Amino acid sequence: MTPLHHYLILSALLFAIGLAGALTRRNAILVLIGIELMLNAANLNFIAFWRYGPKPEQLTGIMFVIFSIGIAAAEAAVGLALIIAIYRHYKTTNLDQVDSMRG
């Protein structure tokens, strides 16, 4: 069976990819996708630690991931609604042009 640290390294890699995308992309939808990728990397960590933990029959990791997926779904719905509202107001989703609060 695959050792635990392979899953952890993969999860760190996914987190880094999501972070890079969220920090560099200009489009607001892609920034949200990057945040979703980071959340998924955290979920993979939860599941891996639960499976390799001392007491997997307690199901704590699975419970945490179920609630985390619920939170992520709510976050995606509100975030995309905000992006649609921003698009209606500014007629763009390019974050470099949404700068009316720039000092």
Add this chain to the structure above:
Amino acid sequence: MTWPFAIIATLTCASAIAAMSLRNLVHCALCLTMTFAGLAALYLQLSAQFVGLAQILIYIGAVAILVVFAILLTHGGEETPRGAIVSSSWWIGVGIAVAAFASLAAAVLSSVVVKRTATASPDVAVKRIGEKLMNDYVLPLEVIGLLLTAALIGAVIIAMQERRPKP
């Protein structure tokens, strides 16, 4: 490392990189779906069947569709943008991400979890998950139901057409 893990991990990482770097937004959404499917396969490999199927239902079935709808509503898929797709200070973001990955990988490789091996496959029948949700975790379940209701109502109100004041 086993071959199924290597294949799924390569596929997941490649599609994640593609989702973050492609020019056309619709292609990004399709690659994101691939990433979610790869993660679901990893959950199934870790014998978390319920979470794997929930990942397919929620992420591929709901979140990816929501992203595609947002792209269509903001006319993001009509034409590929001509200018730069990343902000002008992109190298700072990439540097922060590389630093985050390096520190995480160093922490993982130097810790004691490297030696940990898997125990026998636990019994994760859906019946047991349901019993847990209805006994130990009933309060978080109610709270998350309330949160989802509030979030969905809020999303509808935010995205609703602004009513123009009558002159």
